[in-house]
Amino acid sequence: MRQGVRLGVDVGSVRIGVARSDPSGLLATPVETVRRGRGDLARIAAIAAEHEAIEVVVGLPTSLSGRESHAAAAARDFARSLSVRLSPIPIRLFDERLTTVSAAQDLRTSGVKGRRQRDVIDQAAAVVLLQAALDAERASGRPSGRLLEKPLENSPGRPIENSPGRPIENASGRPIENSPGRSIEDPPGRPIEEPRDRPLEKPQDPRSGRPPGGRPASGEESP
Structure with a gap:
């Protein structure tokens, strides 16, 4: 068993339940309920930093047949947005079928009912998810669940950089390719050539075509 704190995140449409494990990864306990909306990603990222989490498990609600629902797509989108805040902490998606139902049963067994149950049901669902x-x-x-894949850094639509933060641009100001072992090309198929030093050319007399004061070639008459 890997050592380190994990976070469990149960994503709802109104609230997000957050749970954490002990450093040995044996027992899940509730942390808090985060309201959906502005600042929810930042708050979860702060919790992860506070507990020095090595991993975050996000619940992926699926149907009993195993198919992903609309809620699952929403949870996956939330996980992608969260990954930007948490990087490089990995996120794993874990099937959370019936976690809320199981959490509600556990709360009723513990004597927690009514409004009090509504206040903590999301945390309890996160505990059930993380414990599973x-x-x-x-x-x-x-490691359980599926690792959330991160987008490639040089994905389509993003310029390839030659130096940190500075894309290579062609004459028209558009980023161009710079792959190891390949010349920079502009336009495609023609390498960009650097200007070379050339000897200065003397101006020519427009009538004779010779430099001013130059001697006439053999067979030519002087003016």
Whole structure:
């Protein structure tokens, strides 16, 4: 079992439940409920930094048949946005089927009902989610869920950079390719040539075509 704190994030349309594990990755406990809206990503990133999390597990709600629902697509989009804030901390997507139902049952068994249950149900769902992920990792010896893939740095639409923060541009001001072992080309197929030093050319007499004061060639008459 890997050592380090994990966070569990249960994404809802109104609230987000957050849970954390102990450093040994054995037990999940509730942390807080974050309101959806402005600042929710920053708050979760702050919690991850506070607990020095090595990983964040985001619940992916699926149907009983295993198909992803609209809520699953929303959770995946949220996870992608969160990954920008958390980088380089990895995010894993974990099937959270029936976690809210299980959390509600656990709360009722504990005597938590009514409004109090609504206040903590999201945290409880995050605890159920994270505990299931921890148990799965302990049983298999491998990280549970699916790792959220991050977009490539040089993805289509982004210029390739030659020096940090400075894209290579052609004469028209558009970024161009600069791959190892290949010349920079502008336009495609023709390498950009650097200007070379050339000897200065003397001006010519427009009538004779010779430099001023130059001697006439053999067979020519002097003016």
